[in-house]
Amino acid sequence: MKNKVMKENRMRSVTLIFSFLLLTGSIHGALISHYTFDSESGGQTSDSIGSSFATLGGGVEIDTTVADRIGSGALRMNGSDSINGPGDGAVTDNDFTWSNDARTITFWWRAENPNVQSNWGTYFSNGDLSGSGTRFDIREDGDSGANLRVEVEGAGFTTDPANFDDANWHFVAVTVPDNATFQDIAWYTGVRGGTLGADLNASSNSQAIATAPGPLVFGDSILQEATKSGYVPNGYLDDFQLYDEMLSLAQINDLYTNPGSVVPEPSSVGLLALTLAMVLGSRRRRSA
Numbered sequence: 001m002k003n004k005v006m007k008e009n010r011m012r013s014v015t016l017i018f019s020f021l022l023l024t025g026s027i028h029g030a031l032i033s034h035y036t037f038d039s040e041s042g043g044q045t046s047d048s049i050g051s052s053f054a055t056l057g058g059g060v061e062i063d064t065t066v067a068d069r070i071g072s073g074a075l076r077m078n079g080s081d082s083i084n085g086p087g088d089g090a091v092t093d094n095d096f097t098w099s100n101d102a103r104t105i106t107f108w109w110r111a112e113n114p115n116v117q118s119n120w121g122t123y124f125s126n127g128d129l130s131g132s133g134t135r136f137d138i139r140e141d142g143d144s145g146a147n148l149r150v151e152v153e154g155a156g157f158t159t160d161p162a163n164f165d166d167a168n169w170h171f172v173a174v175t176v177p178d179n180a181t182f183q184d185i186a187w188y189t190g191v192r193g194g195t196l197g198a199d200l201n202a203s204s205n206s207q208a209i210a211t212a213p214g215p216l217v218f219g220d221s222i223l224q225e226a227t228k229s230g231y232v233p234n235g236y237l238d239d240f241q242l243y244d245e246m247l248s249l250a251q252i253n254d255l256y257t258n259p260g261s262v263v264p265e266p267s268s269v270g271l272l273a274l275t276l277a278m279v280l281g282s283r284r285r286r287s288a
């Protein structure tokens with residue numbers, strides 16, 4: 001009888017520990033990529049999550065001098081697009097597979113030459129060109145002035161946040177819900193130390209989001225069009241964060257008002273303590 005109780009206790013402990021591991025695994029899954037652009041080594045800059053890295057192309061480098069960067073460095077994008085395709089930018093070694101899953105992308109951007117817009121300078125690009133909705137770009141729209149544009153294959157919308165290309169650092173956050181069409185995407189921007197603006201997307205385009213697997217590209221686009229080069233912006237990108245869920249507006253505002261911070265996660269230590277308390281509690285009940 002005693003042996004049976006001990007076996008049950010052991011099984012219960014194993015189950016609880018396994019649950020703990022599953023729980024912490026899913027919590028760490030929220031923020032899935034974080035490029036601080038603080039340093040480089042051998043032409044690569046590391047993702048602070050996991051072991052991935054981005055290879056720096058000819059149009060980008062790590063800059064450690066620009067004013068008000070977050071941490072020790074930022075990605076300097078030199079405005080020179082010489083390769084047809086994403087190779088001028090910083091390109092990750094691993095593919096991301098999003099398809100129609102929810103996501104949030106946040107980063108900071110600052111122009112090198114205030115009020116001189118890049119052509120189609122692209123801060124972030126992902127996916128491929130295989131079909132409708134498979135590409136995902138966040139960029140300037142130089143054809144319309146210094147504007148912010150979000151674009152997928154088959155849909156795009158240009159907005160006009162005030163002074164987006166001035167000398168200030170600008171926060172950008174883009175959210176995509178599950179199973180979204182283009183009109184469901186929201187984007188927000190705000191100058192450092194200011195107030196975060198409202199959702200800028202007024203598009204009613206119903207193109208489905210179906211981002212194809214591909215590397216993350218910073219400072220260039222996966223687009224390959226001989227007549228539309230100029231995808232490397234002239235400025236700086238800093239503190240890129242990618243979440244595999246749609247953050248709330250309050251969480252986004254927290255990232256905006258605390259540059260370089262990440263959305264807080266429940267403490268793993270706290271969960272471990274809770275799990276141990278449950279194990280001990282179950283043992284105490286058994287032996288009572």
Ligand SMILES: [Ca+2]
Binds near residue numbers: 038070072
């Ligand atoms: Ca940085």
Ligand SMILES: [Ca+2]
Binds near residue numbers: 081089220231232
């Ligand atoms: Ca290029």
